[in-house]
Amino acid sequence: MTEVTLSAYLAFYLYLIMLVVQWAVATFSKAKEPHAVPGKINDDLSHDSFIFRAHRTFHNTLENSALFIGTVLFAFVINYQSPLFAMCVWVYLIARIIHMVLYYAIATEKNPSPRSYFFLIGVIANVVMLVTIGLRLVA
Known part of the structure; x- marks a missing residue:
């Protein structure tokens, strides 16, 4: 396994850990509320x-995981070993982590909010990953 592949694998693994953390934070913060009903959030919030x-x-x-996970797994299946691709996986992961932290920390209805910029960085990283895979397929 190359360093590039290992790097992409590690970033993808950390992304999955981030998903578990987000699930736990969402689940346990809601469960602490009086009269919490599993699977239902108060519409007034x-x-x-x-x-x-x-x-x-x-x-x-x-909502954004299907495209990211599909892109990354497709690259892994075709054994795509690009430093640019691996860097984009890391950029996506870091952008999503910053998006998460900002969403937890800043209560705003403003659009765009600071987290919106990191959402956009993640989208751009994912598009670059798709383009690099497409270029590999047609080469």
Whole structure:
């Protein structure tokens, strides 16, 4: 296994750990509330509530996970070993972690919020990964 591949594997592994952390934060913050119902969040909550922000952080990551996980696994299946690809996996991971921290820390309805920029960085990293895979396939 090359260093490039190991680096991409490590970033992907840490992404999966981040998902578990987000799930735990969302689940346990909500479970502490009186009369909490599993799988249901109060419709009256908004960004001023940490429970809402933790729930949205986790769900936003889930909404973006299909494309990221699909892209990364496809690259692994075709044994794509590009330093640019590995760097993009790391950029995506770091952008999602910063997005998570900002979502937990800042209660704002403002759009764009500071977390929006890191969301966009993650999207761009994912698009670059898709393009590099496409270029590899047509080469």
